[in-house]
Amino acid sequence: MPKIIQGKFRILDNRKVGRGYFRMAIAAPRIAKAARPGQFVLLRCSNGPEPLLRRPFSFHRLRKNSFELLYKVVGRGTNLLSKKKKADTIDVLGPLGNGFNLRSPAILVAGGMGVAPLVALAEQLADRKQILVFIGARTKQEVLCRQDFKRLGLKVHIATDDGSLGYKGLVTGLLKKILLRTTNYELRTTIYACGPKPMLKELSQIGRRSGMTTYGSLEENMACGVGACLGCAVSTTSGYKKVCSDGPVFNLQEINWEQ
Numbered sequence: 001m002p003k004i005i006q007g008k009f010r011i012l013d014n015r016k017v018g019r020g021y022f023r024m025a026i027a028a029p030r031i032a033k034a035a036r037p038g039q040f041v042l043l044r045c046s047n048g049p050e051p052l053l054r055r056p057f058s059f060h061r062l063r064k065n066s067f068e069l070l071y072k073v074v075g076r077g078t079n080l081l082s083k084k085k086k087a088d089t090i091d092v093l094g095p096l097g098n099g100f101n102l103r104s105p106a107i108l109v110a111g112g113m114g115v116a117p118l119v120a121l122a123e124q125l126a127d128r129k130q131i132l133v134f135i136g137a138r139t140k141q142e143v144l145c146r147q148d149f150k151r152l153g154l155k156v157h158i159a160t161d162d163g164s165l166g167y168k169g170l171v172t173g174l175l176k177k178i179l180l181r182t183t184n185y186e187l188r189t190t191i192y193a194c195g196p197k198p199m200l201k202e203l204s205q206i207g208r209r210s211g212m213t214t215y216g217s218l219e220e221n222m223a224c225g226v227g228a229c230l231g232c233a234v235s236t237t238s239g240y241k242k243v244c245s246d247g248p249v250f251n252l253q254e255i256n257w258e259q
């Protein structure tokens with residue numbers, strides 16, 4: 001098992017990138033070097049005792065000596081994170097979990113905040129001509145990272161629930177529409193996804209019907225983050241698995257979605 005590092009690291013930047021969205025860069029050469037897309041870190045959000053539990057965040061970008069996180073303020077911990085300043089230190093534990101394998105051709109599907117780890121994945125996938133990106137969000141203002149994918153030369157399809165940008169409807173609806181009219185996608189294409197559970201469930205069905213393997217990063221509330229407390233168990237075709245240490249990336253066709 002790769003070494004898990006814990007320590008206080010320097011914040012290089014922490015800036016607002018949208019309504020309620022922040023991007024934080026942390027200088028941590030040993031963590032950045034060991035990390036793979038799809039893995040995550042646990043952060044202590046304050047220097048005091050509260051909140052007690054560390055919060056999990058996926059690697060958004062991996063650099064030689066640093067990594068970036070993209071996060072949305074949803075509660076106490078993320079609100080405290082958003083107040084951190086450049087040159088503050090932050091307590092980090094990671095890299096944790098098992099990340100994405102790197103296969104192309106690939107289709108990347110992001111739902112909302114789920115776009116965060118898919119940027120790190122896109123940066124490391126070879127043969128970018130064979131990668132399609134789908135981003136789904138509630139509304140135009142919540143479509144994140146479109147330019148990051150475009151800068152990598154990737155074709156990006158957008159869906160918004162309210163139709164304010166791109167296709168009107170769910171990102172899975174757009175994916176189905178494009179797959180139906182595309183004849184050149186291949187069975188060896190891998191779908192990689194991160195987003196809300198209903199989206200991942202539907203992608204597992206799309207993958208099954210089309211013969212494409214579908215990997216997704218699952219989110220569960222976490223306590224220990226290292227496989228010790230069983231707080232993040234999910235039911236799979238081969239028994240219960242821990243999202244923090246067996247995942248967070250799973251073959252979605254192996255998840256028992258009804259439990």
Ligand SMILES: Cc1cc2nc3c(=O)[nH]c(=O)nc-3n(C[C@H](O)[C@H](O)[C@H](O)COP(=O)(O)OP(=O)(O)OC[C@H]3O[C@@H](n4cnc5c(N)ncnc54)[C@H](O)[C@@H]3O)c2cc1C
Nearest residue numbers: 055056057058070071072074075076077078116219220248
């Ligand atoms: C492996 C993993 C990777 C993640 N990566 C990212 C990321 O890259 N960017 C990002 O913004 N968030 C990510 N999350 C979710 C993030 O951990 C939570 O948003 C955060 O812990 C909330 O902390 P809080 O104290 O601000 O909110 P809390 O006060 O703890 O909760 C506020 C609200 O957020 C909900 N919530 C809390 N934790 C989660 C969770 N794990 N999943 C879904 N909803 C949650 C609660 O149910 C509640 O409604 C990830 C979660 C996991 C498990």
Ligand code: FES
Nearest residue numbers: 223225229230244
């Ligand atoms: S959070 Fe403790 S086992 Fe996963």
